Amino acid sequence: MKNLSHQVIDWLEKSNLVNVADIHIETLMLVSKFGQLTTVITKGKGCREEIGNCLINMIIICIMSKVSFSDCLDHSIKIKEENLNDPQYILLKIYNIIGKLSGDIANKDKINKEIWNLLAYLTILAALNNSSLLECLEISFKKIQNKKIIRFNGNILEETHEDYPAALAMMKTTTKKSKKLLGNLNSAVQKSSAKQAGNDN
Structure with a gap:
């Protein structure tokens, strides 16, 4: 089960x-x-x-x-x-x-x-x-x-629903934007951490 x-x-x-x-x-x-x-x-x-x-x-x-x-x-x-x-x-x-x-x-x-x-x-x-x-x-x-x-x-929505293609496309776009935003945030955090480490030295 x-x-x-x-x-x-x-x-x-x-x-x-x-x-x-x-x-x-x-x-x-x-x-x-x-x-x-x-x-x-x-x-x-x-x-x-x-x-x-x-x-x-x-x-x-x-x-x-x-x-x-x-x-x-x-x-x-x-x-x-x-x-x-x-x-x-x-x-x-x-x-x-x-x-x-x-x-x-x-x-x-x-x-x-x-x-x-x-x-x-x-x-x-x-x-x-x-x-x-x-x-x-x-x-x-x-x-x-x-x-x-x-x-x-x-x-x-099932695949046979008329709104399915548009909804799926919007979901994929939202997912890509979310991943890009997360990537940018991670990059910014890494740069900030590296800069802070440099200042500490």
Whole structure:
């Protein structure tokens, strides 16, 4: 699971899908993904891909919040409750956690506990579908990893979107300017340090 999550993180970063400024948008996206999960479950259909989609959004939020998703996977929480065979009950518990998670993000509080709990309930939900978190994440990631997707001004654009070429060009230009500025700053710092060293001598 950890190896796959690292692959997902690499892909997300290369696709510019991780920007701390967009964390509130990503929180709404997570609510939306769990909404899709709920819709599928209420229809009595398999939900492995939907669970995987939720996991990807959780990974993004962890990166934005500077929380290690891998470390969260190590926190195995054993849930001892009745009704754990009831998907509807699990969904209610999940939405309760999402409410707390949203509040933590809004208040810039730690989100670790909520991520641990979400992983625990999603693990149970996956098991009810004769699956695992690893399989769910694999299914979801395989569907998107070959797509060309970028985040621009808070919006996620696929390659087929009419604004994709212009957005991609602007992103590349911004990246080049940032690298040039960083290079100039490093050069200025080195010159200043050398000059100071000369004065000290």
